[in-house]
Amino acid sequence: MFAxxxxxxxxxxxxxxxxxxxxSVGALGPFRAEGTYLEQAVSVRHPSGDDALSAQLRMLxxxxxxxxxDDRGWSWAFPMRAVGRHTGYLVVSAAAQPSKDERFLLSTLAQLTGAALVSADVHRRERGATAELSDLxxxxxxxxxxxAAAVIDLEWRERIHDALxxxxxxxxGPAGIAEGVHQLTGMAVAVEDRFxxxxAWAGPGRPHPYPRSRRSARKELLTTIRRGGRAMRSRDRVLAVAQPREEVLGVLSLVDPDRHAGDRELFALEHGALILATELAHQRGLAETELRLRRDLVEDLVTGTDDLSARQRSLALGYxxxxxxxxxVAxxxxxxxxxxxxxxxxxxxxRVLGTEVLTVRRGGMVVLVVPQxxxxGGRMPWGELYSVAASSLRSPNGSIxxxxxxxxxSELPQSFVEGERALEVRMASATSGGVTTFDELGIYRLIGVGAGRxxxxxxxxxxxGALIxxxxxxxxxxxxxxxxxxECGGNYDATARALTIHRSTLRYRLRRIRDLSGHDLSDVDSRLNLHVAARAWQILRPPS
Incomplete structure (x- = not known):
């Protein structure tokens, strides 16, 4: 540029x-100079379509x-400005959109051309405008x-680019990127996933435990940064998103409580975020490959998998x-x-939990993996979840x-077994429609299939035995x-209504039960054992 x-x-x-x-345009990259357009005159390499292009430039x-x-993949008009004047445009085209650094070089060339044009104009007026020439x-x-400052800044940016x-x-990986940005800026650097x-962390002052914002606040922050298109300050940090396409994969941030970050630090941060986006996209590709080779994530969660693999694969799914x-289990x-x-x-x-969940069909059941x-108000939302699902399905005949x-x-298989146990008890209860949690089973946790049957x-x-x-x-x-x-709490009327028999018929059957079993139905110990045995019989018997 100096030469x-x-x-x-x-x-x-x-x-x-x-x-x-x-x-000089071709020396800066794979570009094509379409022409230069001045305010008073036009100099073009390709005259065809000049009127239409001139009209576009006037609108700028x-x-x-x-x-x-024509049919160029990318075309851009760079204003040839110098010392407060707009002398015209340098129009450049390319097959694909250039990088920021390449566009910076083209913009610098346009500005340099504008400065040279102004200088030439000064020389032409030199004889008649000595005072004006001094000012110019x-x-x-x-x-x-x-x-000169722009060239120095360009060299500094090039050093950042080479280092990263x-x-x-x-x-x-992310740890190396965090360390590289830390070495360039002298500030502590954090790499976070989208949640x-x-x-990764580089530099002093790593917090323990690491703070996490609310989901809604985090989502709003990332949306604001994406809309701005640049790094943004949030409290004591400056954040840039790693976003290879439309989806945010991670966040790179400088810890800057004293607000020392300048243009160079911001450039290092944003360039680091671009490299982080490439790295995270590569990691996601590996995770998606693993998803194709292994069983469905939810199936693995309920049958058993390691924590690291499960979390990496869940991030690939955006979870x-x-x-x-x-x-x-439902x-x-x-x-x-x-x-x-x-x-x-x-x-x-x-809708009820306010977050996404993982679902799968398994053995005639529907399995959901949900965040706690x-x-x-001291109550869990399972009843509301059941009501919303029943309303959507237009059927109350569901058990959860x-x-x-x-x-x-890695501990979720235990939760799955407990969910199955709770589902079995719910389906065998007097009212099968609704929700039963494992914590509500009490002694019925002992009634199950497998060991102890x-x-x-x-x-x-x-x-x-005698009654059976x-x-x-x-x-x-x-x-x-x-x-x-x-199940009806020993209430005669409620039992008769549930069985759709007369009250006298119920009395006869209960007397017959006492006679055949030899047990007093009102005795506390006998009542407990008979109730447990009857519930176990109801759960273990083959479905009708």
């Missing part, structure tokens, strides 16, 4: 300066901007100083598995398509079992009557 400036400022002819500018009114030139020389000196490119090539979880999660009796249940439950959970919600929350993804069956046989045999021989319903009697 070109010396040659240009030696020229006194406008045409020579413009021709030199046109011939001295500002830079995009123009349409002062302005030209300022322009040269700015040009080496960091990217080192393969050290605000710390990925955060860092907070505690729990498993919900069935809907009169809905023909499982996909309808999956959709309804997913939407209901998103906050208890509003809820496992306990777990801190780590023989003991439970033996317990049922010990207390209800009698029902089998006589096609009666004494065990079902006993179960319903205890």
């Amino acid at each position: 070109l400036a010396m040659v240009m400022f030696d020229k006194t002819s406008e045409s020579e300066i413009l021709q030199l500018a046109l011939s 009114a001295g500002a830079d901007g995009s123009v349409v030139v 020389n002062t302005r030209l000196a300022g322009a040269n100083e700015k040009l 490119t080496k960091v990217a090539a080192s393969g050290n 605000g979880n710390l990925v 955060d598995l860092h907070p505690p999660h729990q498993v919900l 069935r809907w009796a009169d809905v023909a398509h499982d996909e309808d249940i999956v959709t309804a439950l997913g939407r209901a959970a998103t 919600p906050d208890a509003a 079992g809820v496992g306990r929350p777990r801190e780590l993804p 023989e003991e439970v069956s033996g317990f049922v046989r010990e207390w209800l 045999d009698y029902d089998a021989a006589n096609r009666s319903e004494l065990v079902a009557t006993l179960w319903r009697y205890y």
